[in-house]
Amino acid sequence: MNRSPANQTLLKSISQSLIKRHHFSTSNPSSLQTIPNSRTNSLISPLYNLLPHTQNPNKIVDIICTNLKERKSTLLDKDMIPHLGTQEVSRILLRCQSDSFAALTFFNWVKNDLAFVPTVHDYCIMLHILAWSHNFSHTMKLLSDLIELNKSKPDKVSIFENLIICTKDCSWEPVVFDMLLKAYLKAGLVRDGLITFRKMVKLGFAPKIISINFLLDGLLKVNRIDECWGVYEEMGKIGIRGNTFTFNILTHVICKSEDIDKVNKFLEKMEEDGFEPDIVTYNTLIDSYVRKGRLKDALYLYNIMYIRRVMPDLITHTSLINGLCKEGNVRDAHKLFHRMVQIGLKPDVFSYNTLICGYINKGMMQEARALLHEMIKGKVTPNDFTCLVLIEGYRKENTLISAVNLIVELKKFGILVPKRLQIDLVVALCRVDKPFAAKSLWERISQDGKEPNLQIYDELIVAFCKSNYVNEAIQLKDEMLFKNIKPTLTTYSAIIRCLCRLNRTAEGEFFMRDMVEFCIHPDATICRSLVSGRCKEKNLNEAELLLTLFAEEFQLLCNECYNEVFKAVCEEGDINRSMEFQNRMQRIGYTPNSLSFKYAIDGLFRTAA
Template identity: 30%
Template sequence: MIRRRGATRPEIVDALVSSYHRFDSNPSVFDLLIRTYVQARKLREAAEAFRVLKDKGVFVSVNGCNSLLAGLVRIDWVDLAWEIYQEIVEMGIELNVYTLNIIVNALCKDRKFQQVDILLLEMETREIFPDKVTYNTQIDARCRAGELKEALELLNSMGEKGLKPDVVTYNALLNGFCKNGKYERAKELLNEMVGSDLVPNTPTFNIMLSGFCRNGDIKEATRIYNEILRRGFVPDMVSFSSMIGLFTKKGDMSRALMYFREMKSVGLIPDSVLYTMLIGGFCRIGSIADALKMREEMVDQGCMPDVVTYNTILNGLCKERQLADAEALFEEMSQRGVPPDFCTFTTLINGYCKYGCVEKALKLFDKMLHRNLKPDIVTYNTLIDGTCREGDIEKANELWDDMHSRGIFPNHITYTILIDNHCEKGEVAEAYKFWDEMVDRDILPNVVTYNSIIKGYCRSGDASKAEKFLEKMRKDKITPDRISYNTLIHGFMKEEKMQEAFALLSEMEKQGVLPDVLSYNLLMSGLCEEGKMQEAEWVFKRMLGKGTQPDRYTYTTLINGHVAAVSETLDKRTSCAYSWLWQFAYYIIRKYKSLMDSVPPDRSEYTKWFCFHRQALQLIEAIRVHRVEAKFFKKENYQDT
């Protein structure tokens, strides 16, 4: 009758009550009715039948009530479970510890911990006392809520009540402490657990392993993995997934593949999540070919790529500027019946905008809207940034209006994009309009926004105002970063204000912001342009003294500076030019060799270093034109090198 369509709960209850009174049936038939509804996952009908029975004066036993309560809590109908529980109490049905544990679980799901405490006191008056399950439920819930202190208090309370914590208790605590980054305390709890003669199981070690892997701690993760093997446990899918995930995030694909092969050797079959993890690892290090090979293996093993897999490869292709391949993969998704999602469109739109294909990004955006996929602020920020870079302010304004019409409001990134667009052109007054609107909306500018304004002043030829704005930045409790200082140094150098630029270099160090190679290059470039090679050499020596390594631009700047300075005092400068040139040559050879010692460079890398060689040869030729004579210095010698 329960499964028959058309039979109402009152009809079924009436039939059972009638036969019960007529034939003196066993009252457990009403328990069976409730249990049957619960097992059939008809919880609403079960609750209705319970209430119809109550109205007819027929009370279900505590076991039937517990079955109903447990079913409701299982599907998260906590409010209805609480209502039914209160009705059970009003009916005077004798409760037991199972009832207590079900309701404690229900309240813990909603994190109503104060009500749990009230319930426990109320149950004690009925001489129903919490057991190990009650405490484990509370400890697990407190840990999930991040209330670790309260969880430990409950652990201590167990001992006071004469209850001994078990593996489930400690696993809940370990999970809580690991997820909250308290790894040292988690290790102490594991030792405490072992000291209590409790034997950790595979889930125990997996909790620790997952925690260390999330934290990127290779040493501790490896130690825990080896401990699993030492104790004779067989690592499961969780163990291998944790280790593979750790090494894919670190970009160490050789070790990730080692665990992958080991996993297959123990008979575990990789799923789409694991394959996608490995594909993502290869994409992260720019090895798209290996990522595609892994996808082929995935398909060969009967594991079809899902939208997450495709999105992972798309992201990798876009990062490597392989937009044509990304487009082909996007088309393949449709052919294979994998509908692109929000992430698919956003990833490809970002790739197009990043590399100047804004028109394609906008067409894709239209497709996204036609598929009823709602763009978010990230999508709009990407498109607005792309159109601003292209100089299409009209389209950027259209996107701004469209964004507002959809109830999506700009955030600090949106405003920073627009502010930076105006500052790039030195339009500080226009930039300030967005700054003021941003502040009026209680959106606080960050260091990037401040840096844009500094750049704007410098681009407009007013580095002094930029320096004043840097002071305002500090007053607003925004700490200037390296970009802030480098932008301002560049501004002063353009205005030939060397003293102010050098003062900023000292200020950087004083404020604990270490100058980088760009900081020094900016100063050397300005000095070389003015022919102040002695000062440029002093900056170079200071850079080396601070442990900052020079780059290609450093050497070419100094070489060009010395060559330019060769005039009336050519003979005096010749040895310096040789010195910088051969240091530069050594730098090229050293860099080139380091590339060859690692993964063979692709065509773009070879091209890059070939251009460096060619630049050096051109400089040599420039010095030869000036008739610089030296026994050791010949174009042919350099070519041989």
Template identity: 40%
Template structure:
């Protein structure tokens, strides 16, 4: 109050302009640190003078808020402006929750859009009163909706200039702004806010700097991490073990494990003792680069440094060994870890299982899977899929079937992808009935088959001549809402034509046309050839005409099939009559056509 009185006196009387006035301290209760003298914050008297149009109304509202919540306010008879909102907020500074209550009420009841400055004032009020969570949420709302609130406004500048309105200025809001940017994924904006904060003589606290370092590391901005670290040193912001661990991770991610070792030594010189996280980060960096000998050397000296390795240390090394193809050594290290009392998780088991599968050692992989289940762990669908794929690649389909039966019996959930892979493999091996059994298991497990599964089964049964089963599957998928594609119709039409049931094949062709699927040249070839083999030349000619007129299939091969069939039957005249008709359709005979006709004429003259 004394400060405001002095400022008011100075602004009213020029004679007082030479009197010294105190500079407010900004950092007494702040989470920021000052690297240069604090900036004076002018508080002009006009900030405390009410708009002559609304003085009574503002007084009434402030009086009402002292005793009642803002929700009980009726819409004011006079229109309040954004400056009036700020004045009322400033009058409520002694009770920050009252200020926040009025601020939230104003957003929906005053018929105006609150400005960036209104938000910045209430953020400072809340931060000064140590209501950090409410301040951050309000700032979050401002930044997230800045396109609606003030797309051209500078939030940082708004927070910086809020002191001119006479609010309790709290520098911790700049650290909050950095965190809000990072929380929203705006890493570049967070870095820029950090630079500007340091540029005005303020320094975010260590925790904020660590958050920024971690955010920059995640997006791969490694160079900017070091800029932040250098700025911390210039601003005398003391790093902690978290700072060094994040930077150690940055070094390892950038691939310079040698620099990581030097940085760790520099850490120790500055009095920081590396913890297990630091060592694990460095070990992971060595493993990522394939430098396993150095990783194991560091692993062995951890104990000598007074730090105990944890399960993460073992996991990193097991992963590194498996990646390097040294699965047997990885398994030995895994057993050592278990003997020391560290619990093994799904990830480590499945690392070893995957490693053994890549080496084709299915027995060891299945043994580990059994051990895993016995220890109460449920294999992931990905882990089970690795073993199934390994069986399929090595052609051990019957063994794989037994493996699936066992997994289902012990209650391990399987994915649709596992069933799909096995069904396709069985059908390709001409074992569609076994594939159908797996398909039934899939349905029993509540999984929905897709078009790929039906394609494999239909093709498998058609290849084995079991067309009725294939047709049932086609009808079943339609009932499930899955539309058969061209491949399914093609397989069925081929199959029926091959069994001299071309009429059924033609029915399917016309069904697919009704479903807006256009037959291709291969389907037309199969149908015409099927009718010719059955001696039904009229239907063959009719289809040749239909395909040419409806789908512009002017394929000479289909025509030649019919010509050859006529000539083989000694009906050369009919083939010549056909030639005249197909020329009108646009089908051009070729050398093979002439060869068939000459062969037919020669055969007839010989008779």
């Protein structure tokens, strides 16, 4: 940033204007200096001159400056500290302008050791001293501290205006305003950064292009697209030429603004300014075209790159492969992939994943698997996403066994599929009635150090029982107990229902007693299964005992179970037995309903016949 004589004159007039306003508002709550000073100014009294020099409050500035110059560790006697006020702090900083180390030592002593909050004015003097001495690292740190301190105040002040005011009394470098702009953006205060930029331009300063690039990038990230172009227009007015980074940021702006038709004009403008679009520019535009479904335009730019001797890189090809795959043109995508290899580019995992996804979306699992083998052969290690899309592809094609084989095959190559994907596959196999494959895969996972968990055991047991492989389910339940995993209601319910379905109701009752020992109460589903099983066996006495047990022990009165037994009793045609059964059930809480009366009437008809 240049400081011309005209700029100095303009700055002087604005500085004086701000200073007048600053002095006028010192008694006003909206004063620029709103960070309070808890200390009172020293009282100037002739009597103090009778004291020794080191104890004279009138000499406090001289004492501290001398001690700083001599690099003394103690800057001031404790008794003198209450006489140190805002005016003294500013005077000492101004007298230390030529010694930034001494000024910073004093400033930190005031701020840290005395717990005395310097004013914004003091901060700005210190910033000018550091910037003048080219101590930029400390300048940026102090700017960050001041911004953080200022933004937490309810009555924020203008740091920029305070920096201008301080230029009247101390040496300064325009770079401090650039640094303020960057410090705002670093703190995420894009709006404050934009305001600072506009104030700099208004005063006639020409910010450095690197600072403007920071601003453009910040505006882009918060989606303030129009203001990006506003900054770019201001650059032209004050004669600042952009660089490659500027144009690449603006390329992102164009892509984000949805106005892709501006691209050609923008590229021409770049060339007029002497900047050839580079690989970043083209990649940004191609990616934007692909995301917006304008593949022809993206391929056109790809050909233009060769004409302008900008060699497409891996990112360029991957973007185009992605675009071709999205349109379902996997064959052309694979041709472009081969072309990329032929010009000497080594595909990475992202390139492979993009093409694999294209094949999977077309249901071409064999081609996707072949590409995986090619990937491994080329020493490109598949990542979690590779495994995920392949397994999901097999799930989509309802060929989960192929997914299991894939996991086994990858393990042989030393590639471990993430445990969460394998566990999800175990669950999926259970839910498509492939319990043996699920169990086999789970055993492999367990061998790798994965502790078996309750959810997977329940899924396996339910799957085995659903397919009537109850003995395998019982083995898994025993394995759970061996591994100190407590079975759940789901575990027992699946086994009991399967046993009853297989006419092994007595074993089902045994498991019910077993679950009660684990303090797991049976539910209505288990009740219906056991009662139904006994009714199918024509063992009505046992069925009645079960009804009584569920009512008295578990307070479970299932009318559906009661009606099933009552129906079986009525079908025997013994009306007396039916009435006696009904009376016994009513005494323990069962209430007949309309279906019960229907069964009773049907029984009477059978007796009459």
